[in-house]
Amino acid sequence: PHTSTCPSRLCLWSRVLNMFAAPSVEHAASEPASEGSVQKFVWRPRAVEPPVDAPLSSGSPGSSPQTPSTCLVCAGDIEWFSVGRCNHVHCCLLCTLRLRVLCEDVRCPLCTAPREEVIFTRSPRPFESYDPALLLYDSKWGVRYTDVACAKILASLRDL
Numbered sequence: 001p002h003t004s005t006c007p008s009r010l011c012l013w014s015r016v017l018n019m020f021a022a023p024s025v026e027h028a029a030s031e032p033a034s035e036g037s038v039q040k041f042v043w044r045p046r047a048v049e050p051p052v053d054a055p056l057s058s059g060s061p062g063s064s065p066q067t068p069s070t071c072l073v074c075a076g077d078i079e080w081f082s083v084g085r086c087n088h089v090h091c092c093l094l095c096t097l098r099l100r101v102l103c104e105d106v107r108c109p110l111c112t113a114p115r116e117e118v119i120f121t122r123s124p125r126p127f128e129s130y131d132p133a134l135l136l137y138d139s140k141w142g143v144r145y146t147d148v149a150c151a152k153i154l155a156s157l158r159d160l
Contacts, residue, residue: 072109081124084115089124120145
């Protein structure tokens with residue numbers, strides 16, 4: 001799992017995201033604030049509203065309001081979506097692999113639910129609608145994908 005001692009510089013994204021967290025003010029004493037009272041600022045993550053549980057678009061990326069076109073982690077355009085059991089598709093292939101392989105973090109970046117299985121696809125749809133027998137499987141990284149083009153991308157990443 002992702003820890004603060006992760007050796008990879010790629011895990012710095014979590015620290016960067018914390019910079020955008022919402023500050024909340026807590027008073028040093030339990031009594032109401034008065035003039036001259038000391039306030040302690042505590043950073044808490046902003047509440048992220050998950051999307052409505054609606055079927056995902058099966059069209060081209062970005063064609064539906066339910067299908068995001070920007071990665072939640074790197075803010076880049078998503079060509080290959082990663083779909084987990086939580087049905088969130090807000091993370092691109094590269095960021096998902098960075099989290100899973102380098103940081104050993106298999107959680108969804110949106111809801112933090114464990115995503116032991118991930119499917120890479122260009123046209124996302126609900127996780128349950130995929131037939132595992134029809135998907136290609138990468139045993140080294142524990143991911144499934146819908147297209148041979150994705151296999152070429154994964155092979156090129158291994159050679160780095």
